[in-house]
Each structure stands twice: as C-alpha cells, then as structure tokens.
C-alpha cells in the first residue's frame with residue numbers, strides 16, 4: 001500500500017458521493033494533475049491505480065514521460081498553449097483540454113503524427129467573463145468546433161473551463177452551469193460530444209453536480225505544489 005492509495009480512495013469516495021447526491025449513475029473520470037510533482041510520485045499514484053495524468057508545462061511533462069515509459073499512462077495536456085509548443089504537445093499527449101483558438105487547433109492537427117490515433121481535444125471556454133482569462137467566448141466556440149471537426153487528426157470530445165475560484169458554492173454552481181450550457185449548445189448543433197472537463201480540488205463536487213464527466217484534481221491528491229521548482 002503506498003502513500004497515494006488512501007488519497008485516491010478518498011477522492012473516489014467524494015466523487016461517488018457527489019454523483020449520488022444528484023442521482024448520477026454515469027462515469028466521472030479522474031485526471032490527476034501532476035504538474036510540479038516528481039516522476040516518482042506519479043509512478044506511485046499509477047501503481048495505486050491512477051491512469052490519467054494532467055500536465056501544464058510541455059518540457060516538464062516530456063521529461064517525466066521519458067522516466068515513466070513502462071507505465072500505461074494516458075497523458076492529458078491541460079495548460080495554456082504557446083504556438084511554438086504545439087508540435088511537442090501533438091506528439092506526446094493523448095488529450096488536449098485547453099484549445100482556445102483556431103490557429104492552435106490547426107497547428108496541433110498538422111503536427112499530429114500519422115501513426116497515432118486522433119488527438120482528443122476539448123475547447124477551453126471562458127465562463128467567467130474575465131477579459132484576462134484564457135478560453136474562447138461562446139461566439140468563437142462554434143467556429144472553433146467546426147475547424148476541429150474538419151481535421152481528421154483531431155477528435156473533438158467536449159468543453160473545458162477553469163472558472164474563477166470562489167468559496168461561494170452558489171457562484172461555483174452558476175459558473176459550471178454556464179459551461180454546461182455551452183456544451184449543450186454545441187451538442188444541439190450536432191456535435192457528438194462526451195466530455196465536460198470541469199472541477200478542481202476546491203470545487204469538484206459542484207462541477208459534478210453540474211455535469212462534469214472528468215474532474216482535474218491536483219493538490220487534493222498530491223498535496224501542495226512547490227511552484228518554485230517550475231521556472
């Protein structure tokens with residue numbers, strides 16, 4: 001039994017509880033956010049049963065991936081995307097949650113190696129109406145969805161958002177509900193989507209109540225991050 005077994009079990013219990021509270025019987029996946037965590041810790045979490053890991057920084061992720069090649073991990077890229085990093089992302093990840101503009105989608109599509117399955121993509125939307133936050137507005141979301149689905153090397157799976165953190169539960173629900181509405185609008189346009197990527201350590205129960213199909217949880221599994229090691 002390793003150190004992460006108990007914390008992962010505790011998260012799974014909270015996910016189950018949050019689902020039960022709203023009568024959900026479908027699956028909510030857990031993406032363990034391992035940015036700023038060592039390859040050793042990721043290996044322990046993998047050995048404790050966790051298979052999906054989320055990373056924000058390309059170079060850091062690739063360094064850890066090379067140490068964990070023997071682990072059947074599904075790597076998700078969840079951080080902001082600079083255009084000079086699209087090729088590495090397309091080569092080293094199964095999923096990208098944070099696509100928020102057409103140029104990035106095109107670059108990822110053109111860099112996805114032909115031997116690999118299509119790159120699973122979520123559109124990151126800005127649900128908080130904060131001009132500084134990354135994520136596309138609802139208007140541009142439709143054009144982006146059309147671009148992504150026109151590319152055979154990409155597979156549009158759904159929508160992701162990082163609402164402004166708030167301890168106010170009502171506001172958490174409101175913000176997640178807005179993301180779910182955007183997701184529903186895309187479905188109504190005919191897009192076959194199955195992924196609503198919302199919820200982090202401090203708000204994932206509200207996200208599950210509002211329909212999250214995958215929650216991205218870091219500190220509640222691994223403990224507080226050492227940001228200083230990241231620069």
Ligand SMILES: *Cc1c(COP(=O)(O)O)cnc(C)c1O
Pocket residue numbers: 033035056078079162200201202216217218219220
């Ligand atoms: C860091 C991060 C998370 C996890 O945050 P915690 O509060 O540690 O759970 C989730 N999603 C994204 C996009 C992140 O950057």
